[in-house]
Amino acid sequence: xxxRHTRRFGLGTATCLVMGNIIGGGIFLLPASxxxxxxxxxxxxxxxxxxxxxxxxxxxxLAERHPDxxxxxxxxxxxxxxxAGFLSAWSYWTMTWVSNAALAVAAVxxxxxxxxxxxxxxxxxxxxxxALWLPALANFAGTRYVGLVQMVSTVLKFVPLLxxxxxxxxxxxxxxxxxxxxxxxxxxxxxxxxxxxLLYSYVGVESAAMSAGxxxxxxxxxxxxxxxxxxxxxxxxxxxxxxxxxxxAHDKLVASKAPFSDAVDxxxxxxxGGTVVALAAVVSIIGALNGWTLMSAQSPYAAAKDGLxxxxxxxxxxxxPTFGVLAAAVLASALTVxxxxxxxxxxxxxxxxxxxxxxxxPYLLAAGAQVYFLxxxxxxxxxxxxxxxxxxxxxxxxxxxxxxxxxxxxxAIYQGVLFLFAGILVYAVMAxxxxxxxxxxxxxxxxxxxGRTAAVPPPAAADAALPxxx
Numbered sequence: 061x062x063x064r065h066t067r068r069f070g071l072g073t074a075t076c077l078v079m080g081n082i083i084g085g086g087i088f089l090l091p092a093s094x095x096x097x098x099x100x101x102x103x104x105x106x107x108x109x110x111x112x113x114x115x116x117x118x119x120x121x122l123a124e125r126h127p128d129x130x131x132x133x134x135x136x137x138x139x140x141x142x143x144a145g146f147l148s149a150w151s152y153w154t155m156t157w158v159s160n161a162a163l164a165v166a167a168v169x170x171x172x173x174x175x176x177x178x179x180x181x182x183x184x185x186x187x188x189x190x191a192l193w194l195p196a197l198a199n200f201a202g203t204r205y206v207g208l209v210q211m212v213s214t215v216l217k218f219v220p221l222l223x224x225x226x227x228x229x230x231x232x233x234x235x236x237x238x239x240x241x242x243x244x245x246x247x248x249x250x251x252x253x254x255x256x257x258l259l260y261s262y263v264g265v266e267s268a269a270m271s272a273g274x275x276x277x278x279x280x281x282x283x284x285x286x287x288x289x290x291x292x293x294x295x296x297x298x299x300x301x302x303x304x305x306x307x308x309a310h311d312k313l314v315a316s317k318a319p320f321s322d323a324v325d326x327x328x329x330x331x332x333g334g335t336v337v338a339l340a341a342v343v344s345i346i347g348a349l350n351g352w353t354l355m356s357a358q359s360p361y362a363a364a365k366d367g368l369x370x371x372x373x374x375x376x377x378x379x380x381p382t383f384g385v386l387a388a389a390v391l392a393s394a395l396t397v398x399x400x401x402x403x404x405x406x407x408x409x410x411x412x413x414x415x416x417x418x419x420x421x422p423y424l425l426a427a428g429a430q431v432y433f434l435x436x437x438x439x440x441x442x443x444x445x446x447x448x449x450x451x452x453x454x455x456x457x458x459x460x461x462x463x464x465x466x467x468x469x470x471x472a473i474y475q476g477v478l479f480l481f482a483g484i485l486v487y488a489v490m491a492x493x494x495x496x497x498x499x500x501x502x503x504x505x506x507x508x509x510x511g512r513t514a515a516v517p518p519p520a521a522a523d524a525a526l527p528x529x530x
Contacts, residue, residue: 069275071285073207074268076214077351078289081264083296084219084348085166087343090261090297091319094254098242101254102302106134108255109294111460112262115423116290118430118457119269120283123449127282129273130362132422135419139429142368143487150483151421152270157354157388158415160349161395164188167345173318173338187398189393195350196389202378203274206354213347220340221296224320224327228303231327253267256467261297263288263419266426270358274379283465357384357420365495369489401495410475416468417476420461427458440483 069077094101122135132152137145168184168191179187199207241247268285272278304323308316316322324333357373358465361381366372373509375383395411431454465473 065181066250067128068185069177069203069207069268069271069281071276071281071288073211074271074275074281074285075288076211077207077271077354078264078267078285079218080210080214080347081139081351081355082262082289082293083214083221083432084163084275084291085170085341085345085346086168086261087297087300087344088318088320088337090258091308092313092316093257093300094301095305095310095313095316096242097181097254098239099237099305100241100247100251100257102298102305104251104260105258105298105301107251108258108460109298110253111476112290112294113287113457114453114456115427116265116286117283117453118268118427119285119449121446121453122426122430123272123282123286124279127272127275127278128362129271129358131269131272131358132426133359134360136425137366137368139432140425140490142219142366144227144425145366147164147370147480147483148422148489148491149359150424150474150486151418151480152359153356154479154483155415155418156352156359157391158395159410160192160352160356160388161392161399161411162415163345163349163352164191164392164396165399167191167342167349170338170345173334174342179276181400187188187397188400191346192389192392192396195346195353196385198350199353199380199385200377203354203380204378205254206350206380210347211352212409213343217340217344218292218296218345220321221300222335222463224245225299225303228307228323228327232303232306234306234497236306236309236313249485252467257461258470259464259467260416260419262290262293264310264351267355272356308471310396354380355386356388357381360384360387367497368490370490378514413469413472414476414479414524416472417465418470418479420464421480423461423464427454427461430454431458433458437515484503 094104097104119131123131126134126138130133130149133149136148151203165188168187171187172179195209198205241250244472265286268275268282268289272282277282300320304313304319307323307326308319312322313319318334318337320418321334321337325331325338358381360369361384363369364371372383373381374385375381428451434451434454468476
Protein backbone atom coordinates (compact mmCIF):
# COMPACT_ATOMS: atom_id res chain seq x y z
CA UNK A 61 0.00 0.00 0.00
CA UNK A 62 1.18 3.48 -0.70
CA UNK A 63 2.91 5.05 2.32
CA ARG A 64 1.05 8.28 1.68
CA HIS A 65 -2.21 6.51 2.54
CA THR A 66 -1.01 4.46 5.49
CA ARG A 67 0.67 7.20 7.53
CA ARG A 68 -2.20 9.34 8.79
CA PHE A 69 -0.73 10.95 11.93
CA GLY A 70 0.91 14.34 11.47
CA LEU A 71 3.11 15.98 14.11
CA GLY A 72 0.13 17.55 15.89
CA THR A 73 -1.85 14.33 16.09
CA ALA A 74 1.18 12.31 17.21
CA THR A 75 1.90 14.89 19.93
CA CYS A 76 -1.71 14.70 21.12
CA LEU A 77 -1.43 10.90 21.17
CA VAL A 78 1.55 11.15 23.53
CA MET A 79 -0.07 13.78 25.76
CA GLY A 80 -3.43 12.02 25.77
CA ASN A 81 -1.86 8.74 26.86
CA ILE A 82 0.35 10.30 29.53
CA ILE A 83 -2.39 12.45 31.07
CA GLY A 84 -5.17 10.16 32.22
CA GLY A 85 -7.40 10.44 35.26
CA GLY A 86 -4.69 10.20 37.91
CA ILE A 87 -3.65 13.85 37.63
CA PHE A 88 -6.89 14.94 39.31
CA LEU A 89 -5.89 13.21 42.56
CA LEU A 90 -2.12 13.62 42.25
CA PRO A 91 -1.61 16.77 44.43
CA ALA A 92 -3.48 15.21 47.35
CA SER A 93 -1.56 11.94 46.95
CA UNK A 94 1.85 13.58 47.39
CA UNK A 95 0.81 16.35 49.82
CA UNK A 96 1.61 14.23 52.95
CA UNK A 97 5.31 14.33 51.99
CA UNK A 98 5.46 18.14 51.79
CA UNK A 99 6.75 20.32 48.99
CA UNK A 100 9.75 18.02 48.61
CA UNK A 101 7.41 16.11 46.31
CA UNK A 102 7.74 18.98 43.81
CA UNK A 103 11.49 18.36 43.74
CA UNK A 104 10.82 14.67 43.13
CA UNK A 105 8.51 15.63 40.26
CA UNK A 106 11.26 17.75 38.73
CA UNK A 107 13.77 14.91 38.90
CA UNK A 108 11.29 12.50 37.35
CA UNK A 109 10.58 14.96 34.56
CA UNK A 110 14.27 15.00 33.61
CA UNK A 111 14.26 11.20 33.44
CA UNK A 112 11.04 11.14 31.40
CA UNK A 113 12.41 13.64 28.87
CA UNK A 114 15.61 11.57 28.57
CA UNK A 115 13.49 8.48 27.87
CA UNK A 116 11.47 10.45 25.33
CA UNK A 117 14.66 11.53 23.54
CA UNK A 118 15.91 7.94 23.48
CA UNK A 119 12.68 6.82 21.80
CA UNK A 120 13.13 9.62 19.30
CA UNK A 121 16.67 8.51 18.49
CA LEU A 122 15.63 4.88 18.09
CA ALA A 123 12.71 5.83 15.85
CA GLU A 124 15.05 7.64 13.47
CA ARG A 125 16.41 4.28 12.31
CA HIS A 126 13.40 2.11 13.12
CA PRO A 127 10.32 4.06 11.99
CA ASP A 128 8.09 1.01 12.30
CA UNK A 129 4.95 0.18 14.26
CA UNK A 130 5.83 -1.56 17.51
CA UNK A 131 8.35 0.88 19.01
CA UNK A 132 9.99 -0.75 22.06
CA UNK A 133 9.31 -4.24 20.70
CA UNK A 134 11.12 -3.45 17.44
CA UNK A 135 14.16 -2.02 19.25
CA UNK A 136 14.42 -4.92 21.71
CA UNK A 137 14.18 -7.56 18.99
CA UNK A 138 16.71 -5.81 16.77
CA UNK A 139 19.23 -5.57 19.62
CA UNK A 140 18.68 -8.74 21.63
CA UNK A 141 16.74 -11.18 19.48
CA UNK A 142 13.30 -12.76 19.33
CA UNK A 143 12.92 -13.66 22.99
CA ALA A 144 13.65 -10.16 24.28
CA GLY A 145 11.33 -8.75 21.63
CA PHE A 146 8.57 -11.11 22.71
CA LEU A 147 8.97 -10.20 26.39
CA SER A 148 8.69 -6.53 25.45
CA ALA A 149 5.55 -7.09 23.37
CA TRP A 150 3.97 -9.42 25.93
CA SER A 151 4.58 -7.05 28.84
CA TYR A 152 3.34 -4.02 26.96
CA TRP A 153 0.22 -5.79 25.71
CA THR A 154 -0.61 -6.96 29.24
CA MET A 155 -0.14 -3.47 30.64
CA THR A 156 -2.42 -1.83 28.08
CA TRP A 157 -5.59 -3.88 28.42
CA VAL A 158 -5.37 -4.21 32.20
CA SER A 159 -4.80 -0.47 32.63
CA ASN A 160 -7.71 0.21 30.26
CA ALA A 161 -9.97 -1.66 32.66
CA ALA A 162 -8.63 0.41 35.55
CA LEU A 163 -9.25 3.65 33.63
CA ALA A 164 -12.82 2.63 32.84
CA VAL A 165 -13.53 1.91 36.51
CA ALA A 166 -11.97 5.26 37.47
CA ALA A 167 -14.28 7.05 35.01
CA VAL A 168 -17.33 5.78 36.91
CA UNK A 169 -16.39 7.80 40.00
CA UNK A 170 -16.29 11.04 38.04
CA UNK A 171 -19.58 10.24 36.30
CA UNK A 172 -21.14 10.03 39.78
CA UNK A 173 -20.17 13.66 40.35
CA UNK A 174 -21.73 14.73 37.05
CA UNK A 175 -24.87 12.63 37.55
CA UNK A 176 -25.50 12.45 41.29
CA UNK A 177 -28.02 9.98 42.61
CA UNK A 178 -28.08 6.41 43.80
CA UNK A 179 -26.54 4.33 41.01
CA UNK A 180 -26.60 0.57 41.21
CA UNK A 181 -23.71 -1.78 40.61
CA UNK A 182 -25.29 -2.69 37.27
CA UNK A 183 -25.41 0.97 36.23
CA UNK A 184 -21.77 1.46 37.22
CA UNK A 185 -20.78 -1.59 35.19
CA UNK A 186 -22.69 -0.29 32.17
CA UNK A 187 -20.92 3.09 32.40
CA UNK A 188 -17.51 1.39 32.65
CA UNK A 189 -18.21 -0.83 29.63
CA UNK A 190 -19.40 2.17 27.60
CA ALA A 191 -16.16 3.95 28.51
CA LEU A 192 -14.25 0.95 27.11
CA TRP A 193 -16.21 0.39 23.93
CA LEU A 194 -16.68 3.96 22.68
CA PRO A 195 -12.90 4.35 22.14
CA ALA A 196 -12.82 0.86 20.63
CA LEU A 197 -15.46 1.90 18.07
CA ALA A 198 -13.41 4.99 17.23
CA ASN A 199 -10.43 2.71 16.61
CA PHE A 200 -12.48 0.39 14.40
CA ALA A 201 -13.33 3.44 12.27
CA GLY A 202 -9.64 3.92 11.47
CA THR A 203 -6.60 5.94 12.50
CA ARG A 204 -8.08 9.11 11.02
CA TYR A 205 -10.89 8.99 13.59
CA VAL A 206 -8.53 7.92 16.36
CA GLY A 207 -6.44 11.00 15.63
CA LEU A 208 -9.48 13.27 15.55
CA VAL A 209 -10.79 12.00 18.90
CA GLN A 210 -7.31 12.29 20.39
CA MET A 211 -6.83 15.89 19.26
CA VAL A 212 -10.26 17.02 20.49
CA SER A 213 -10.01 15.24 23.85
CA THR A 214 -6.47 16.50 24.44
CA VAL A 215 -7.50 20.10 23.85
CA LEU A 216 -10.64 19.73 26.00
CA LYS A 217 -8.66 18.44 28.97
CA PHE A 218 -5.44 20.40 28.44
CA VAL A 219 -7.08 23.85 28.32
CA PRO A 220 -9.00 23.68 31.67
CA LEU A 221 -6.06 22.06 33.46
CA LEU A 222 -3.66 24.66 32.14
CA UNK A 223 -6.16 27.39 33.01
CA UNK A 224 -6.30 26.22 36.63
CA UNK A 225 -2.52 25.88 36.71
CA UNK A 226 -1.84 29.39 35.37
CA UNK A 227 -4.67 31.27 37.11
CA UNK A 228 -3.88 29.46 40.35
CA UNK A 229 -0.47 31.12 40.42
CA UNK A 230 -2.22 34.49 40.89
CA UNK A 231 -3.98 33.12 43.98
CA UNK A 232 -0.81 31.47 45.27
CA UNK A 233 -0.29 31.80 49.02
CA UNK A 234 3.03 30.46 50.41
CA UNK A 235 1.37 29.87 53.79
CA UNK A 236 -0.66 27.05 52.22
CA UNK A 237 2.41 25.04 51.31
CA UNK A 238 3.20 23.55 54.69
CA UNK A 239 6.68 22.23 55.53
CA UNK A 240 9.25 21.30 52.90
CA UNK A 241 9.41 17.79 54.34
CA UNK A 242 6.47 16.40 56.30
CA UNK A 243 6.61 13.37 58.55
CA UNK A 244 9.57 11.49 59.95
CA UNK A 245 12.70 10.26 58.27
CA UNK A 246 15.16 12.05 56.03
CA UNK A 247 14.38 14.53 53.28
CA UNK A 248 15.82 12.13 50.72
CA UNK A 249 13.55 9.40 52.05
CA UNK A 250 10.55 11.68 51.72
CA UNK A 251 11.48 12.57 48.16
CA UNK A 252 11.84 8.88 47.26
CA UNK A 253 8.48 8.07 48.86
CA UNK A 254 6.80 10.84 46.87
CA UNK A 255 8.57 9.69 43.72
CA UNK A 256 7.17 6.18 44.21
CA UNK A 257 3.68 7.66 43.79
CA LEU A 258 4.64 9.98 40.93
CA LEU A 259 6.73 7.46 38.99
CA TYR A 260 4.00 6.28 36.64
CA SER A 261 2.78 9.76 35.77
CA TYR A 262 4.84 9.62 32.60
CA VAL A 263 3.91 6.15 31.35
CA GLY A 264 2.92 6.74 27.73
CA VAL A 265 6.03 8.57 26.48
CA GLU A 266 6.49 5.75 23.96
CA SER A 267 3.11 6.28 22.28
CA ALA A 268 4.40 7.99 19.11
CA ALA A 269 7.18 5.39 18.73
CA MET A 270 4.66 2.59 19.20
CA SER A 271 2.58 3.95 16.31
CA ALA A 272 5.52 5.08 14.16
CA GLY A 273 4.14 3.14 11.20
CA UNK A 274 1.17 5.53 11.15
CA UNK A 275 3.17 8.75 11.59
CA UNK A 276 4.11 10.84 8.56
CA UNK A 277 7.89 11.39 8.26
CA UNK A 278 8.48 9.26 11.36
CA UNK A 279 12.26 9.74 11.36
CA UNK A 280 11.64 13.37 12.31
CA UNK A 281 8.13 13.51 13.74
CA UNK A 282 8.25 10.61 16.21
CA UNK A 283 11.07 12.19 18.18
CA UNK A 284 9.52 15.64 18.03
CA UNK A 285 6.08 14.43 19.05
CA UNK A 286 7.52 12.37 21.90
CA UNK A 287 9.47 15.28 23.36
CA UNK A 288 6.72 17.87 22.78
CA UNK A 289 4.08 15.58 24.29
CA UNK A 290 6.22 14.76 27.31
CA UNK A 291 7.19 18.38 27.95
CA UNK A 292 3.59 19.54 27.48
CA UNK A 293 2.40 16.95 29.98
CA UNK A 294 5.15 17.98 32.40
CA UNK A 295 4.01 21.63 32.21
CA UNK A 296 0.46 20.63 33.12
CA UNK A 297 1.62 18.29 35.88
CA UNK A 298 4.10 20.65 37.53
CA UNK A 299 2.19 23.93 37.22
CA UNK A 300 -1.06 22.23 38.21
CA UNK A 301 0.46 20.65 41.31
CA UNK A 302 2.16 23.91 42.32
CA UNK A 303 -1.12 25.82 41.84
CA UNK A 304 -3.08 23.38 44.00
CA UNK A 305 -0.38 23.38 46.67
CA UNK A 306 -0.52 27.17 46.81
CA UNK A 307 -4.29 27.63 46.81
CA UNK A 308 -5.46 24.84 49.13
CA ALA A 309 -4.33 24.81 52.76
CA HIS A 310 -1.96 21.91 53.41
CA ASP A 311 -4.04 20.27 56.15
CA LYS A 312 -7.10 20.35 53.88
CA LEU A 313 -5.16 19.15 50.84
CA VAL A 314 -3.88 16.05 52.64
CA ALA A 315 -7.47 14.93 53.26
CA SER A 316 -8.86 16.14 49.92
CA LYS A 317 -10.70 13.74 47.63
CA ALA A 318 -10.82 16.27 44.77
CA PRO A 319 -7.83 18.64 45.03
CA PHE A 320 -8.41 20.44 41.72
CA SER A 321 -12.05 21.02 42.65
CA ASP A 322 -10.95 22.45 46.01
CA ALA A 323 -8.48 24.69 44.19
CA VAL A 324 -11.20 26.06 41.88
CA ASP A 325 -13.50 26.67 44.85
CA UNK A 326 -10.67 28.45 46.70
CA UNK A 327 -9.95 30.68 43.71
CA UNK A 328 -13.48 31.61 42.65
CA UNK A 329 -15.73 30.61 45.56
CA UNK A 330 -18.84 28.46 45.44
CA UNK A 331 -18.96 24.72 44.91
CA UNK A 332 -19.15 24.44 41.14
CA GLY A 333 -15.51 23.43 40.80
CA GLY A 334 -16.29 19.78 41.37
CA THR A 335 -18.56 19.59 38.33
CA VAL A 336 -16.05 21.35 36.06
CA VAL A 337 -13.16 19.15 37.16
CA ALA A 338 -15.26 15.96 36.97
CA LEU A 339 -16.19 16.81 33.37
CA ALA A 340 -12.53 17.43 32.52
CA ALA A 341 -11.62 14.13 34.18
CA VAL A 342 -14.17 12.15 32.14
CA VAL A 343 -12.89 13.75 28.92
CA SER A 344 -9.32 13.05 30.01
CA ILE A 345 -10.02 9.38 30.70
CA ILE A 346 -11.92 8.84 27.45
CA GLY A 347 -9.05 10.45 25.55
CA ALA A 348 -6.54 8.23 27.34
CA LEU A 349 -8.65 5.14 26.63
CA ASN A 350 -8.81 6.13 22.95
CA GLY A 351 -5.03 6.27 22.70
CA TRP A 352 -4.32 3.24 24.86
CA THR A 353 -6.79 1.15 22.89
CA LEU A 354 -4.69 1.80 19.79
CA MET A 355 -1.49 1.05 21.75
CA SER A 356 -2.97 -2.27 22.91
CA ALA A 357 -3.10 -3.42 19.28
CA GLN A 358 0.18 -2.02 17.91
CA SER A 359 2.65 -4.08 19.93
CA PRO A 360 1.07 -7.51 19.24
CA TYR A 361 0.63 -6.50 15.58
CA ALA A 362 4.36 -5.86 15.23
CA ALA A 363 5.19 -9.12 17.04
CA ALA A 364 2.72 -11.08 14.89
CA LYS A 365 4.49 -9.82 11.73
CA ASP A 366 7.59 -11.63 13.01
CA GLY A 367 5.70 -14.78 14.00
CA LEU A 368 5.97 -14.10 17.75
CA UNK A 369 2.22 -13.52 18.31
CA UNK A 370 -0.73 -15.35 16.73
CA UNK A 371 -1.36 -14.39 13.10
CA UNK A 372 -4.85 -13.13 13.94
CA UNK A 373 -3.25 -9.97 15.35
CA UNK A 374 -2.16 -9.09 11.80
CA UNK A 375 -5.74 -8.27 10.78
CA UNK A 376 -5.69 -4.58 9.93
CA UNK A 377 -8.24 -2.11 8.57
CA UNK A 378 -7.76 1.61 7.85
CA UNK A 379 -4.41 1.64 9.61
CA UNK A 380 -5.71 -0.02 12.81
CA PRO A 381 -4.96 -3.63 13.85
CA THR A 382 -8.62 -4.43 14.43
CA PHE A 383 -8.23 -7.88 15.97
CA GLY A 384 -5.84 -6.45 18.55
CA VAL A 385 -8.33 -3.72 19.41
CA LEU A 386 -11.12 -6.29 19.73
CA ALA A 387 -9.02 -8.64 21.86
CA ALA A 388 -7.95 -5.86 24.23
CA ALA A 389 -11.53 -4.52 24.54
CA VAL A 390 -12.89 -7.99 25.31
CA LEU A 391 -10.19 -8.75 27.89
CA ALA A 392 -10.57 -5.35 29.55
CA SER A 393 -14.35 -5.81 29.61
CA ALA A 394 -14.01 -9.24 31.22
CA LEU A 395 -11.69 -7.80 33.85
CA THR A 396 -14.11 -4.94 34.50
CA VAL A 397 -17.03 -7.34 34.93
CA UNK A 398 -14.86 -9.42 37.28
CA UNK A 399 -14.10 -6.29 39.29
CA UNK A 400 -17.79 -5.53 39.88
CA UNK A 401 -18.63 -9.15 40.64
CA UNK A 402 -15.86 -9.59 43.21
CA UNK A 403 -15.79 -6.07 44.66
CA UNK A 404 -12.94 -3.56 44.71
CA UNK A 405 -10.30 -6.03 45.88
CA UNK A 406 -9.25 -9.50 44.84
CA UNK A 407 -8.17 -10.36 41.35
CA UNK A 408 -8.62 -6.87 39.96
CA UNK A 409 -6.18 -5.24 42.39
CA UNK A 410 -3.62 -7.98 41.77
CA UNK A 411 -3.77 -7.46 38.02
CA UNK A 412 -3.53 -3.69 38.39
CA UNK A 413 -0.33 -4.27 40.35
CA UNK A 414 0.96 -6.28 37.40
CA UNK A 415 0.61 -3.27 35.10
CA UNK A 416 2.94 -1.18 37.24
CA UNK A 417 5.75 -3.64 36.62
CA UNK A 418 4.79 -4.60 33.06
CA UNK A 419 5.10 -0.99 31.88
CA UNK A 420 8.78 -0.89 32.79
CA UNK A 421 9.95 -4.01 30.91
CA PRO A 422 9.70 -2.47 27.40
CA TYR A 423 11.32 0.75 28.67
CA LEU A 424 14.32 -1.08 30.14
CA LEU A 425 14.79 -3.12 26.98
CA ALA A 426 14.51 -0.06 24.73
CA ALA A 427 17.04 1.94 26.77
CA GLY A 428 19.29 -1.11 26.87
CA ALA A 429 18.98 -1.48 23.10
CA GLN A 430 20.20 2.08 22.59
CA VAL A 431 23.17 1.45 24.89
CA TYR A 432 23.91 -1.74 22.94
CA PHE A 433 23.81 0.01 19.57
CA LEU A 434 26.16 2.72 20.84
CA UNK A 435 28.70 0.47 22.55
CA UNK A 436 28.89 -2.06 19.72
CA UNK A 437 29.58 0.64 17.18
CA UNK A 438 26.35 0.07 15.28
CA UNK A 439 26.80 3.28 13.32
CA UNK A 440 23.92 2.35 11.05
CA UNK A 441 21.66 2.53 14.11
CA UNK A 442 22.95 5.73 15.75
CA UNK A 443 24.57 8.97 14.63
CA UNK A 444 28.31 8.98 15.46
CA UNK A 445 28.43 12.74 16.09
CA UNK A 446 25.90 12.30 18.88
CA UNK A 447 27.67 9.42 20.61
CA UNK A 448 28.45 11.08 23.96
CA UNK A 449 25.09 12.82 24.20
CA UNK A 450 23.14 9.75 23.13
CA UNK A 451 24.99 7.51 25.58
CA UNK A 452 24.29 9.94 28.43
CA UNK A 453 20.61 10.07 27.49
CA UNK A 454 20.38 6.28 27.21
CA UNK A 455 22.00 5.73 30.62
CA UNK A 456 19.76 8.39 32.18
CA UNK A 457 16.69 6.75 30.64
CA UNK A 458 17.81 3.34 31.90
CA UNK A 459 18.36 4.74 35.41
CA UNK A 460 14.95 6.43 35.30
CA UNK A 461 13.25 3.19 34.28
CA UNK A 462 15.18 1.23 36.90
CA UNK A 463 13.83 3.72 39.44
CA UNK A 464 10.36 2.96 38.11
CA UNK A 465 10.89 -0.71 38.88
CA UNK A 466 12.16 0.03 42.39
CA UNK A 467 9.23 2.33 43.05
CA UNK A 468 6.68 -0.25 41.96
CA UNK A 469 7.05 -2.09 45.27
CA UNK A 470 7.68 -5.72 46.13
CA UNK A 471 4.12 -6.88 45.50
CA ALA A 472 3.99 -5.34 42.03
CA ILE A 473 7.34 -6.82 41.05
CA TYR A 474 6.45 -10.25 42.42
CA GLN A 475 3.09 -10.42 40.64
CA GLY A 476 4.50 -8.83 37.49
CA VAL A 477 7.39 -11.29 37.19
CA LEU A 478 5.00 -14.23 37.57
CA PHE A 479 2.81 -12.93 34.76
CA LEU A 480 5.88 -12.15 32.65
CA PHE A 481 7.15 -15.70 33.07
CA ALA A 482 3.73 -17.04 32.08
CA GLY A 483 4.40 -15.55 28.66
CA ILE A 484 7.29 -17.98 28.19
CA LEU A 485 4.75 -20.74 27.47
CA VAL A 486 3.18 -18.59 24.73
CA TYR A 487 6.63 -17.93 23.27
CA ALA A 488 7.43 -21.65 23.33
CA VAL A 489 4.27 -22.46 21.34
CA MET A 490 4.89 -19.70 18.78
CA ALA A 491 8.57 -20.63 18.44
CA UNK A 492 7.64 -24.29 17.87
CA UNK A 493 5.22 -23.31 15.11
CA UNK A 494 7.83 -21.15 13.39
CA UNK A 495 10.42 -23.93 13.60
CA UNK A 496 7.95 -26.40 12.07
CA UNK A 497 7.15 -24.01 9.22
CA UNK A 498 10.85 -23.40 8.65
CA UNK A 499 11.59 -27.13 8.48
CA UNK A 500 8.72 -27.68 6.06
CA UNK A 501 9.98 -24.82 3.90
CA UNK A 502 13.53 -26.19 3.93
CA UNK A 503 12.28 -29.64 2.99
CA UNK A 504 10.36 -28.19 0.05
CA UNK A 505 13.19 -25.84 -0.99
CA UNK A 506 16.62 -27.51 -0.95
CA UNK A 507 19.49 -25.19 -0.12
CA UNK A 508 17.52 -22.91 2.20
CA UNK A 509 19.64 -21.72 5.13
CA UNK A 510 18.44 -21.82 8.69
CA GLY A 511 18.61 -19.16 11.34
CA ARG A 512 16.53 -16.74 13.31
CA THR A 513 15.76 -14.47 10.37
CA ALA A 514 14.84 -17.37 8.09
CA ALA A 515 12.44 -18.71 10.71
CA VAL A 516 10.39 -15.52 10.63
CA PRO A 517 7.84 -15.09 7.83
CA PRO A 518 8.67 -12.00 5.76
CA PRO A 519 6.43 -9.13 6.93
CA ALA A 520 5.65 -8.11 3.36
CA ALA A 521 4.42 -11.58 2.54
CA ALA A 522 2.30 -11.69 5.70
CA ASP A 523 0.81 -8.30 4.92
CA ALA A 524 0.12 -9.16 1.29
CA ALA A 525 -2.28 -11.90 2.34
CA LEU A 526 -4.41 -9.45 4.30
CA PRO A 527 -7.27 -7.49 2.72
CA UNK A 528 -7.05 -3.77 3.57
CA UNK A 529 -8.99 -0.64 2.91
CA UNK A 530 -7.70 2.91 3.03
